[in-house]
Amino acid sequence: MEGVDHLADERKKAEFNVEAMKIVWAGSQHNLEVSNRISKLVADDPAFRKDDRTMLPRKELFKNTLRKAAYAWKRINELRLSEEEASKLRFYVDETAYTDLHWGMFIPAIKGQGTDEQQRKWLPLAYKMQIIGCYAQTELGHGSNVQGLETTATFDPHTDEFVIHSPTLTSSKWWPGGLGKVSTHAVTYARLIIDGKDHGVHGFIVQLRSLEDHRPLPGITVGDIGMKFGNGAYNTMDNGVLRFDHVRIPRNQMLMKVSQVTREGKYKQSDVPRQLVYGTMVYVRQRIVADASCYLSRAVCIATRYSAVRRQFGSQNGGPETQVIDYKTQQSRLFPLLASAYAFRFVGEWLEWLYTDVMQRLQANDFSTLPEAHACTAGLKSLTTSVTADGIEECRKLCGGHGYLCTSGLPELFAVYVPACTYEGDNIVLLLQVARFLMKTVSQIGTGKQPVGTIAYMGRIEHLMQCRCNVQRGFAELSADLVEAAVAHCQLIVVSKFIEKLQQDIPGEGVKQQLEALCGIYYLSLLHKHQGDFLATSYLTPKQSALANDQLRALYSKVRPNAIALVDAFNYSDHFLSSILGRYDGNVYPKLYEAAWKDPLNESVVPDGYHEYVRPLLKQQLHTARL
Numbered sequence: 001m002e003g004v005d006h007l008a009d010e011r012k013k014a015e016f017n018v019e020a021m022k023i024v025w026a027g028s029q030h031n032l033e034v035s036n037r038i039s040k041l042v043a044d045d046p047a048f049r050k051d052d053r054t055m056l057p058r059k060e061l062f063k064n065t066l067r068k069a070a071y072a073w074k075r076i077n078e079l080r081l082s083e084e085e086a087s088k089l090r091f092y093v094d095e096t097a098y099t100d101l102h103w104g105m106f107i108p109a110i111k112g113q114g115t116d117e118q119q120r121k122w123l124p125l126a127y128k129m130q131i132i133g134c135y136a137q138t139e140l141g142h143g144s145n146v147q148g149l150e151t152t153a154t155f156d157p158h159t160d161e162f163v164i165h166s167p168t169l170t171s172s173k174w175w176p177g178g179l180g181k182v183s184t185h186a187v188t189y190a191r192l193i194i195d196g197k198d199h200g201v202h203g204f205i206v207q208l209r210s211l212e213d214h215r216p217l218p219g220i221t222v223g224d225i226g227m228k229f230g231n232g233a234y235n236t237m238d239n240g241v242l243r244f245d246h247v248r249i250p251r252n253q254m255l256m257k258v259s260q261v262t263r264e265g266k267y268k269q270s271d272v273p274r275q276l277v278y279g280t281m282v283y284v285r286q287r288i289v290a291d292a293s294c295y296l297s298r299a300v301c302i303a304t305r306y307s308a309v310r311r312q313f314g315s316q317n318g319g320p321e322t323q324v325i326d327y328k329t330q331q332s333r334l335f336p337l338l339a340s341a342y343a344f345r346f347v348g349e350w351l352e353w354l355y356t357d358v359m360q361r362l363q364a365n366d367f368s369t370l371p372e373a374h375a376c377t378a379g380l381k382s383l384t385t386s387v388t389a390d391g392i393e394e395c396r397k398l399c400g401g402h403g404y405l406c407t408s409g410l411p412e413l414f415a416v417y418v419p420a421c422t423y424e425g426d427n428i429v430l431l432l433q434v435a436r437f438l439m440k441t442v443s444q445i446g447t448g449k450q451p452v453g454t455i456a457y458m459g460r461i462e463h464l465m466q467c468r469c470n471v472q473r474g475f476a477e478l479s480a481d482l483v484e485a486a487v488a489h490c491q492l493i494v495v496s497k498f499i500e501k502l503q504q505d506i507p508g509e510g511v512k513q514q515l516e517a518l519c520g521i522y523y524l525s526l527l528h529k530h531q532g533d534f535l536a537t538s539y540l541t542p543k544q545s546a547l548a549n550d551q552l553r554a555l556y557s558k559v560r561p562n563a564i565a566l567v568d569a570f571n572y573s574d575h576f577l578s579s580i581l582g583r584y585d586g587n588v589y590p591k592l593y594e595a596a597w598k599d600p601l602n603e604s605v606v607p608d609g610y611h612e613y614v615r616p617l618l619k620q621q622l623h624t625a626r627l
């Protein structure tokens with residue numbers, strides 16, 4: 001029934017202050033206040049409806065996204081929202097669009113790789129959206145291997161210009177979001193060629209389309225690369241293809257913070273690591289970790305609420321059937337994901353601190369923590385996106401058949417999220433970077449260099465140094481094992497940051513106890529999953545392993561009465577969740593039934609096509625039957 005909270009009894013079971021937990025999840029009272037205000041602003045505005053997304057044909061879907069992005073921009077300016085509030089608004093609009101790349105990569109690339117003069121010229125235009133930018137690095141033939149990119153930027157000293165060119169089909173830029181139909185400019189990555197010498201990949205600002213009529217400029221071929229996985233989902237984004245035919249740009253459009261080209265064509269590399277040219281990717285990877293906790297918590301919220309609503313089997317003497325959330329199998333699948341959502345939230349907070357710290361050190365030309373920042377952002381991006389993508393799919397399965405309906409919100413959530421395992425770095429390629437970092441650490445231990453920070457624990461593997469094995473030779477052969485070691489390293493970081501969070505002052509009755517239980521579920525479920533490794537290396541005895549499993553089950557029972565309150569603490573509106581199964585009031589069956597009749601297929605009792613394709617069949621079969 002409308003207005004009834006079907007989960008009221010579940011909410012009464014909570015053993016902690018949910019409002020206090022909302023502040024922990026939001027990060028601060030201020031963040032919670034802004035989230036509440038902006039989330040309501042979006043949810044109450046019919047212009048931001050999204051329940052029709054999976055039913056629109058692509059051209060209509062895309063135009064609708066352009067409309068929403070323009071309307072959002074209008075509201076941001078009308079209400080004079082701050083950058084923080086505007087970012088929250090785009091988050092709660094919850095629709096991938098060209099603006100993600102304009103604000104999430106194009107502007108950060110100019111801020112991170114541009115000189116002060118270049119920032120002064122381009123950022124005001126970008127902040128006012130008088131130009132719209134994308135990040136054009138990946139090509140048809142290369143994505144992971146950035147040093148393999150083929151687009152060229154050849155310096156012409158006669159005209160003080162770079163000539164940007166796509167020499168081969170595989171050098172076509174391919175995938176950049178916002179490129180296909182909207183962006184007027186791109187930060188384009190190309191091989192810098194001076195006087196025949198290849199200086200490697202650098203970033204260049206290139207205008208793609210006229211600011212007058214939006215047509216591609218001379219020498220530019222640009223378009224969308226076509227439909228992607230799932231209905232709605234990432235098809236609101238115009239991932240594009242781009243080719244250059246000897247396009248000329250002024251020399252001052254090469255991003256020159258890290259390295260410069262003088263008027264005379266002299267290449268100057270500041271005494272900074274060349275990898276700073278990858279800085280934008282590092283920035284986005286650390287943001288993706290916090291983003292993973294948002295996506296995972298949305299799926300877990302839906303699956304937890306529905307698991308409390310759904311009853312199946314177990315009726316005693318005609319009484320109510322058992323809530324599926326009470327089955328230990330359901331808890332063993334759901335609660336580790338609930339714990340992971342909180343764990344990723346906290347490691348995302350730490351990673352943001354680490355990134356900020358590294359950026360401050362770079363200002364002082366201190367590059368000492370750059371390798372660790374690279375390893376942590378790469379590894380945690382890989383770990384959290386893989387667990388989140390698999391976790392959203394598990395949440396769909398936890399909801400049985402109804403999880404497969406678009407009105408559950410889970411299919412689209414999965415379809416829009418899974419590319420995160422690939423973009424900003426394929427997850428395996430990134431783990432190999434972590435493995436390389438770990439092996440380099442091992443090789444340095446023998447030289448007396450003690451590891452610090454997230455690899456301090458490796459100081460205790462001195463004995464490994466006796467085997468003077470050739471690290472390089474073994475790396476390729478053992479890369480699959482090394483990737484597993486890299487995952488374990490990242491899991492250790494997540495666990496340690498969860499434990500550090502618990503050592504902070506956490507206000508609110510019962511809040512810390514709940515987080516301690518979730519932390520226990522996080523690391524004990526990992527121990528359970530990988531107990532073979534721990535037993536094989538004698539880090540655990542069989543008895544200890546059994547005790548750990550007993551403790552894990554006990555924690556499931558501890559969390560069970562608090563499960564609904566723990567997902568309420570995510571503070572998601574029904575609009576944002578966009579899920580009948582995840583409704584705050586748990587009023588699932590009437591709303592599922594109501595929604596079914598809104599499907600366009602039910603606009604007519606007899607479907608289009610009946611008279612052409614079904615009736616003749618039936619008549620023919622009827623004729624045969626009479627024979």
Ligand SMILES: CCCCCCCCC/C=C/C(=O)SCCNC(=O)CCNC(=O)[C@H](O)C(C)(C)COP(=O)(O)OP(=O)(O)OC[C@H]1O[C@@H](n2cnc3c(N)ncnc32)[C@H](O)[C@@H]1OP(=O)(O)O
Nearest residue numbers: 100104143144145146147275278287288291374423424425
């Ligand atoms: C929510 C928000 C949504 C915001 C919206 C987001 C929407 C999604 C949009 C998606 C956008 C994209 O996908 S943009 C495109 C993303 N593309 C990628 O991520 C490409 C992934 N590939 C790479 O990053 C590189 O190719 C990589 C794999 C690191 C290899 O690079 P190289 O070959 O140059 O380097 P290597 O030879 O492997 O290593 C040489 C040394 O450099 C170090 N090194 C390598 N990369 C480094 C780095 N970034 N920083 C520091 N150091 C680095 C290594 O550790 C080595 O150190 P030593 O061992 O000490 O020598």
Ligand SMILES: Cc1cc2nc3c(=O)[nH]c(=O)nc-3n(C[C@H](O)[C@H](O)[C@H](O)COP(=O)(O)OP(=O)(O)OC[C@H]3O[C@@H](n4cnc5c(N)ncnc54)[C@H](O)[C@@H]3O)c2cc1C
Nearest residue numbers: 135137138142143144175176177419422423424425426428
């Ligand atoms: C939705 C989406 C949005 C994107 N947006 C952008 C964007 O805005 N801008 C942009 O520039 N790019 C963008 N990309 C491109 C993205 O960054 C690349 O697809 C990504 O970096 C992976 O590179 P790849 O496609 O070359 O994969 P590949 O490297 O070809 O991966 C294929 C397989 O090879 C394996 N592999 C590759 N190298 C190695 C190795 N050395 N050792 C072991 N295994 C290896 C991988 O693990 C994977 O299994 C986007 C991609 C997607 C899907």
